[in-house]
Amino acid sequence: MAHEDHAFVVGINTYPDLGSLGGPANDALDFREWLLAPDGGNVPRDNVHLFVSPAYAQVPPVLDADPRAEQIEKKFLELLSQLQQSGVKARRLYLYLAGHGFSKEVDEAALLMANAAKGMSTILHIPGRAYANRWAKTAFFDEVVLFMDCCREDFKMTQPRPPVFDDISGNAAAETFFGFAAKWSRASREGPWGPSQQMRGIFTLGLLAGLRGGATRDANGQVSHISLADFVYNYVAKSAVNLTPNEKAQEPQFTPSNLMHAWKFNAPNGEAAENAAVIAPAGAGGVDLAVPPAFYVLTVHTNNGTTYQLTDGKAQIPPNVQAAGTYTWHLPQGYYKLLRSDGAMAWVEAGGMKETLDVPL
Amino acid sequence: MSLSETQFSVDAGADVETFIVSPSYAVLQRGVGKFSGKLTPGIYKVKFRRGTVTHEQFFEIPAVATGIVVLKPSVPLMYESAVPTLESGATDTSRKQVAAARDLSRRTQRSASGSNIYLFFHRNPDAPPLDLRLRLYTLDEQLVGDMQKNAECDDAANPTFAALSTDVPPGAYRLRCGDGDDVLEQIVIACSGWQTQVFLTPQAEEEGDDPTPLAAASILMGRDGFDPANPLLQLAEAARVALRYERTTMSRELLTRLVNEKFESPMLGIYAAHALAASGTRDPLLEQVLDTLESQVPGHPDVAALRIGTGPQVEIDVPPMLRSSWRAITAGSLDDSVHIQEGSLASRLPASLWPGTPWLLWSQRDLLPLLDTGDVGASLSEISAALGTAADAMPSDLTNSEEALFSYLVRRSSSDFTSSLESLERPLDDRAIARAFGTTVAQVKNTVSGLAGKLRMTKVSSSE
Numbered sequence: 001m002a003h004e005d006h007a008f009v010v011g012i013n014t015y016p017d018l019g020s021l022g023g024p025a026n027d028a029l030d031f032r033e034w035l036l037a038p039d040g041g042n043v044p045r046d047n048v049h050l051f052v053s054p055a056y057a058q059v060p061p062v063l064d065a066d067p068r069a070e071q072i073e074k075k076f077l078e079l080l081s082q083l084q085q086s087g088v089k090a091r092r093l094y095l096y097l098a099g100h101g102f103s104k105e106v107d108e109a110a111l112l113m114a115n116a117a118k119g120m121s122t123i124l125h126i127p128g129r130a131y132a133n134r135w136a137k138t139a140f141f142d143e144v145v146l147f148m149d150c151c152r153e154d155f156k157m158t159q160p161r162p163p164v165f166d167d168i169s170g171n172a173a174a175e176t177f178f179g180f181a182a183k184w185s186r187a188s189r190e191g192p193w194g195p196s197q198q199m200r201g202i203f204t205l206g207l208l209a210g211l212r213g214g215a216t217r218d219a220n221g222q223v224s225h226i227s228l229a230d231f232v233y234n235y236v237a238k239s240a241v242n243l244t245p246n247e248k249a250q251e252p253q254f255t256p257s258n259l260m261h262a263w264k265f266n267a268p269n270g271e272a273a274e275n276a277a278v279i280a281p282a283g284a285g286g287v288d289l290a291v292p293p294a295f296y297v298l299t300v301h302t303n304n305g306t307t308y309q310l311t312d313g314k315a316q317i318p319p320n321v322q323a324a325g326t327y328t329w330h331l332p333q334g335y336y337k338l339l340r341s342d343g344a345m346a347w348v349e350a351g352g353m354k355e356t357l358d359v360p361l
Numbered sequence: 362m363s364l365s366e367t368q369f370s371v372d373a374g375a376d377v378e379t380f381i382v383s384p385s386y387a388v389l390q391r392g393v394g395k396f397s398g399k400l401t402p403g404i405y406k407v408k409f410r411r412g413t414v415t416h417e418q419f420f421e422i423p424a425v426a427t428g429i430v431v432l433k434p435s436v437p438l439m440y441e442s443a444v445p446t447l448e449s450g451a452t453d454t455s456r457k458q459v460a461a462a463r464d465l466s467r468r469t470q471r472s473a474s475g476s477n478i479y480l481f482f483h484r485n486p487d488a489p490p491l492d493l494r495l496r497l498y499t500l501d502e503q504l505v506g507d508m509q510k511n512a513e514c515d516d517a518a519n520p521t522f523a524a525l526s527t528d529v530p531p532g533a534y535r536l537r538c539g540d541g542d543d544v545l546e547q548i549v550i551a552c553s554g555w556q557t558q559v560f561l562t563p564q565a566e567e568e569g570d571d572p573t574p575l576a577a578a579s580i581l582m583g584r585d586g587f588d589p590a591n592p593l594l595q596l597a598e599a600a601r602v603a604l605r606y607e608r609t610t611m612s613r614e615l616l617t618r619l620v621n622e623k624f625e626s627p628m629l630g631i632y633a634a635h636a637l638a639a640s641g642t643r644d645p646l647l648e649q650v651l652d653t654l655e656s657q658v659p660g661h662p663d664v665a666a667l668r669i670g671t672g673p674q675v676e677i678d679v680p681p682m683l684r685s686s687w688r689a690i691t692a693g694s695l696d697d698s699v700h701i702q703e704g705s706l707a708s709r710l711p712a713s714l715w716p717g718t719p720w721l722l723w724s725q726r727d728l729l730p731l732l733d734t735g736d737v738g739a740s741l742s743e744i745s746a747a748l749g750t751a752a753d754a755m756p757s758d759l760t761n762s763e764e765a766l767f768s769y770l771v772r773r774s775s776s777d778f779t780s781s782l783e784s785l786e787r788p789l790d791d792r793a794i795a796r797a798f799g800t801t802v803a804q805v806k807n808t809v810s811g812l813a814g815k816l817r818m819t820k821v822s823s824s825e
Contacts (some may be wrong), residue, residue, distance in 0.1 A: 103716070108799075109625050130799070162769055162797035216385050227387055234386035234406075237417075310383070312405035313421045334384030335404035335419055347419040349406070351386065 005093040006041040006079060006141075007035050010072060010111060010126070012052040012099035016062040017117035017201065020099055022199025023190035024098035025052040027149055029285045030200075031096045034208055039221075041094065042267040049075050053114060053161045065114035069126050073164045080165055083140040093135055093174075094142040097128050098201060101150025109148050109180050110203040112160070123161050127180060134163040136174040136257075144174045149181045149201040149280070176257040179207065179232070181252050189240055189250055193353055194288030198220070203252055205353050206235035211265055214292035218264075223291070225263035229254035236354030296350035298357045302327070309342040309347070331357075366399040366746065367426045372433040373590070375618075376599035377416040378608070379432070382406040393614035396431075412437035412602045420531045422510075425667065442598050443560040443579040445522075446589050456484045458522050459589045465524040466558060467586035470668065476531045476551035479587070480508060480671065482561045482574065483522040489563050491520055492574070493494040497527060498535040499551070499771040500706060505529060505549055533662075533679040537725065538575050543713060544725040545575055548680050551660040555582045555627070576718035578680065582628045592627045600632035605719045608636065617646060627658045634667055635685045662686060678705035678736055680721055684714070687721045695792055701803045704731060708803035712762050727761075734806040740813035744770060745789075747774055747816045756815040762804070 011028025014020050028050065029075075031197050035048050037043035051067040083090060097111040102125070109128050132146040179204030206214075207228075215223045215231035221284040240250045252339035256263065300308055308327050312318045312334055321328035336348040338361055346361040371379045375394040382405060383389050388480075389405070389680035390398050409416045431669040436616050445458045461482050469477045482491050497506035506527040513824060514520035531553040551557050558581045561574040569708030581587070581597055588594070596618070596671045602608075634650050647667070654664045662679050669675050670693060677690055677699055690707070701708050709729040715722035748771055795805045 123765075125774075161765075162799075164772065166793065166795045214386070216387050227385075228386045230382070231386040238706060311404075312423060314402055333386075335406060337404060337419075337421060348405070349419075 004088070005041065006049075006092075007032075007041070007043050007048045007092065007094035007096070008049045008051070008075065009035070009073065009094075010067065011049045011096075012051075012067065012111070012114050014056055014059060014065060014114055015100055015112070015116070016114070017064050018100050018112060020059070021099065021190065023201045023204070024149065026097045026198050026203045026287045027204035028052050028096065029287045030208055030290055031098075031147070031204060032285070033289060034211055035094060039267050040211065041265075042271065043094070049079075049186070051053050057117060060116055060119050067113065068115055069113045069124060069161065072126060076079050077165060080138065080140070083138075089139075090141050092145060093141045094143070095128060095132055095135075095146045096149075097126060097147070098149040098204060098269065100317055101128075101148065106171060109150060111148065111150050123345065125161055127163070128159055130176065131163050132176055134165065134167060136176050137167055138165075139173060139175045145179075146178045147179045147204075149203045149207075151182060165225075175261045175263075176255075177263050178253075178255045179203075179229070180237075181254045182217060182252065184255040191239075191353070193290075194287050196286075198288060200290065200353075201235050201248065202239045202353060203232065206232040206239070206252070208290035209235060209292040209353075211290045212289070217266075220264075220268040222266050222268055225254065225256055225265070235352055238349060239332045239354065292333060293355045295332055296355050296357050297349070298329045298331055298336075298338075298348060298359065300327050300359065305341075310341070311337050311338045313337065364584050365401050367396060367402065367422045367430060368399050368607075369420075369422065369430040369432055370397040371395060371407075372431055372439075374411065374595065376411055376595040377434070377438060378410045380408040380410070381432075382408060384812060387501045407432050409434045409438060411441065412440040412598060414438050414440040427695055436555065437569065440578045441562070441575075443483075443577055444581070444598055444678075445481070445560065446594065446595060452523055454486055461513075462522060463587050463589055465526060465582075466556065468526050469528055469556065469586075471528045471556070474553050475528060476553055477526060477528050477556040478506070478551050479536060479547055479558045480506070480512075480525075480536075480561070481522065481558070482508065482512075484563050486521055491523055491563065492538075492582050493523055494524075494538060494540050495522075495561075496537050497525075498530075498537065500535065502535070505534065518578055523779055536574060536575070542726050545573055546725045547575055547722045548662075548722050549580070550658075550663070550679075550682060551584070552661060553626070555658070556586065557582055558587050573715070575720065575722055575723075577718060580628055580720075582626065584625075593629060597626055597632065598722075600636065600665050601719065601817075603685070604632045604636040604639070625635040627661075628653055630654050630657075631661070631663050631683070635663070635683055637669055638689075639685055665692055670696075670698045675699050676702065678702040678711055680707045682720060682753050684719055685722050687714070691795075691799065691801050694803065697794055701801055703734075703803070708801075710801070710804065711809070712798060712800040712804055712808075720722075729804065729807040730811070732810050733808055734810040737806050737809050740809045741789065742815060743813050744809070756819045757808055759815060760808075760811065762808045763815065764816075765798070766794065766805075766808050766812055769794075775801075 009028050009032045011024040013025045031128045032050055033049055035043045036045055051072055054066060100112040101109055102112065103109050110125040111128060112125045128148045134145045135141060181201065189199045190199050193205060210228050210231035211223060217223055234253050236250055264294050274300055295353040300324050308331055317329060320325040320330045331350040337348045338359060340346050340361060345361055346359050348357060348359050350357060371392060372395055372702055373379055378393050379391065380388050381390045401420045402422045402759055404419055404421050406417055406419055414432055416436055416438055420432055422430055445462045447459055466479050471477045478497060480495060483493055493509045495508040498504055499744035507526050508525050512523035512525045514523045529551050530656060531551050534549050534551060536549045537544050539545055549557055549559060560579040563574055564577055579598060579601060630650050631654065634647055637644060637647055637742060651664065651667055663683050663686045665675050666681050666689045669689045673695060676811060681687055690699050695700055711723055711727035711729060713727055791802050791805045795802045
């Protein structure tokens, strides 16, 4: 039941020492929007704890920058205490972390806090996976989800900050599902997106586009962890273009604790209407919501009387607009074959964050 | 077969993974090597992955079936491997390197039950010069091989390859790279009747990486020297890369092949078994492979690590070769399924290990000192008592591990947390700290003793 879900959402833009980012706060606000949506996460507003960089008029001194690890950990402890006292087992815990990050181990990922600095990162971070595993072991939740839109570059000399509460192993641990923007020792990327051209993390764009209709849904309108992972992986691959030489492509990594556990995302059909009056989204704070494009635009220009045909492998697709010298198609996500009357052919992929398609033909 | 479906057939190398992706980005089918299936008409994306290289292409299943649709990579899938093969390029240099790697590996006088460690370091002519500061030691630090002094090279002034073959008794050996304070170290296991072959190549600097040839080493085992034509070579490399990137599709297929075919490559089995074990599944196939590995290479710590938690307590004194083995050992040390012998090299491994590699690599200067750890509980009590004042008088000579432990204990004792923690508090002992830091109990004991000793010295200095 969604009313038993809880969430911690962290998005850090302002890093006085490490160099500020553009996307994480926008990504965090958008992810919170999905959490609160009746047809999305459907999490009660009071159960969602948001930590984003304040709108500083001027970049503060590094030691004064927020948010900090201890602020988040204090909330962790408050929730832990509340759950222990209530004696009620909750359903799902979401941990969403976005900002500068690093990994020391292949299976770890940590979010650097706003007051982290070069040579001063040993305690100024939140170890995402360690906390997710620790929450899972508290057995207060059935499920723990961790999404991290952070780099996982290796910081060799940084000691990991251990979780602030103990390993309270008792009953069976919760199932866990982890999604990382990049594989270990690799960087994640952000770019301008949407009508406002705000900076957004590509992983979070893909994640939310998948949750909001891009990924394949079952009969109940829910998205499985498999279809979500597949969608995000291919969305990011399509979006992360213009790599510099020697730069490896960004590859998201998803890890369920149990391949047999049926993870479902989004409220099932019907539940949204039931709870809509109770849960009103807080508003995304001026952030363009990440949704899959209604359609992608393919435009080709003709010359010398050449003509074009487009097919999706099942049928020919007539252009939406055909003016003198121009064909324009509005295409749903998918793969297409573009044929020119002189025999030339090009494959077209409509997908990813860019709505206008470029075809070298 | 449904009337609307058409058969397809993937024609790819034995070490190539193939993924077929639908227009909605769902992975419909996947496999390794050659396999076949059925799809409805439409356009699909196929992704071929070999080692570190991925290639995507599109294909169409026609609405009107015209026979089996064959999918194969439209470009060669070449990737850089430390193992010299003819496939690495058809240049004169690469051909000479392959021949040298093979010929020099056969220069051994080991008996049938003896063992040999073979190091082969090579580069492309336009790559940086080889850094030959590679040395092989016994566990008690007796030098047994020095590449700088004894390697065979093609050109002494500017070699494109260097090889060193050392007959050794079976056991564990320390392979070191570098000099002075900058020495990285790993373990290489020599097994009775086998040659352990370590292939190295200089690493290109990538964003955020600090290259060392040890990190991307390829380690194989053979009985009759290095055979570049061995078809299992590519599979062994595929398995090593699968382990590096935690890919399980390749591992499961390789294990199946190992069980079905003659099992002649223990390292391939070790790689595949570890990659599969890392997925969290306890596959019956894994058990069959472990039984075979234990008979082929008895006592190998990376094989022993795969038994942790499934049987009697595993005794560890020698560090394993693989990082994944060490993770299993670390976890096992918390619930007594592993016992790390006091004073052994394994007990002295630092918490900070070299990242970005499937090998267990550490900086030699970070090895923990041999300490009489004494009563750890008493040391912890001593530290806790000192914390109230110690925050202002933190010793300045703490190691990274000691400083991290100090910060952790100070945080736990701060007033912000104690009120919330009261109802949740459990005894703080060496296991709890090891669990918190993701390290071994042995490492925690060493760190606690070291920190207690230094706090004691600080207190003594302050009172003088």
